[in-house]
Amino acid sequence: MSYDIFGKWNANVTVEDPGLRVYINLNSKLVFHNQGRHVLRAFGKANVHIVERLINTLMRGGTGEKVGGRVIRDRGGTGKKTKMYNIAKKAFDIIHEKTKKNPLEVLIKALENAAPREETTRVKYGGVINHIAVDVSPARRVDFALRNIGKGVAIRSFDNKKSAAQALAEEIILASNNDPTSHAIARKVEVERVAHSSR
Numbered sequence: 001m002s003y004d005i006f007g008k009w010n011a012n013v014t015v016e017d018p019g020l021r022v023y024i025n026l027n028s029k030l031v032f033h034n035q036g037r038h039v040l041r042a043f044g045k046a047n048v049h050i051v052e053r054l055i056n057t058l059m060r061g062g063t064g065e066k067v068g069g070r071v072i073r074d075r076g077g078t079g080k081k082t083k084m085y086n087i088a089k090k091a092f093d094i095i096h097e098k099t100k101k102n103p104l105e106v107l108i109k110a111l112e113n114a115a116p117r118e119e120t121t122r123v124k125y126g127g128v129i130n131h132i133a134v135d136v137s138p139a140r141r142v143d144f145a146l147r148n149i150g151k152g153v154a155i156r157s158f159d160n161k162k163s164a165a166q167a168l169a170e171e172i173i174l175a176s177n178n179d180p181t182s183h184a185i186a187r188k189v190e191v192e193r194v195a196h197s198s199r
Contacts, residue, residue, distance in 0.1 A: 004028045005051055005104050006089045009096075013105045017112045019138040024050050024108065032085060043139060051088065053142075054107065057150035058084040058168070090165035095172060103172075110175035114148060114184035115141035118195040133195040144191075145184060149175060152183030 004011035011028060015021045023046045032052035038044030045053065059081060092103035099106055120131040136144070149171055156167035174182035180189065 006092060009092060009102055009104050011104060013102065013108055015108055015112070017115070020112060020115060020142055022046060023139050023142045024111065026050060026104070026108075033081065046139065050107070050111070050142075051104070053146055054149070055081065055084045055088050057146045058087060058153060058164070060150055060154065087164045087168060090163075091168035091172070094165060094169035098169065098173060106176045107172055110149065110172045110182075110184070111142060111145045113178045114145035114175045114182070114188050116144055116188045116191045116195075117141070119191050120195050120198045131194075131198045133198045144188070145175075148184035148187045151187075155183055 011026050013026060015024050015026075025047055027049065029049045029052070032049060032055055034048050034052060038048050041047075048056075095101075095103040095106050116136055118133055119136050121134050122129050123132050124130075149168075152171040152175075153164060153167045156162060156171060157164045160167075162170075171182055171184065175184045178185060180186055
């Protein structure tokens with residue numbers, strides 16, 4: 001048995017959502033550092049391992065969201081991939097301690113739950129802008145879920161004693177349980193609610 005994720009976790013996990021299966025890469029990977037090789041190819045990020053995409057999502061320069069009346073503008077994680085790698089590694093250990101499951105399996109379940117199926121787009125008819133409901137492409141669904149998990153981590157760990165690894169583990173576990181207190185699930189529900197009202 002080979003342990004492909006951080007030398008501990010088996011990557012032999014199935015993606016239950018058939019739409020997301022193509023866009024969640026679980027191939028064996030020794031090092032989660034693609035060095036941007038996927039950027040110049042259309043849909044190239046589908047070939048980047050999902051854990052590396054999670055790590056890249058954590059490298060954000062602040063969310064711009066308000067927490068307790070203050071806007072989060074922390075640039076502490078930007079460009080520090082090794083730091084984010086270690087945060088993800090610790091978070092996977094915490095997930096295993098709390099759920100007794102393979103952390104990669106919990107992450108995949110969280111992505112499936114946090115990926116919206118419907119959103120709105122703006123369409124202009126004769127000078128009037130209308131919002132209409134549209135289906136979300138599978139690639140965009142994965143992007144949406146990853147982005148909101150990353151934002152949830154920034155919000156949970158900002159001005160808080162909770163470490164980023166604890167915040168990431170908590171966000172992933174809540175999203176995998178479809179818990180509305182998860183930022184990613186709350187955003188998905190909001191986007192789908194707006195789309196439903198725009199039909």
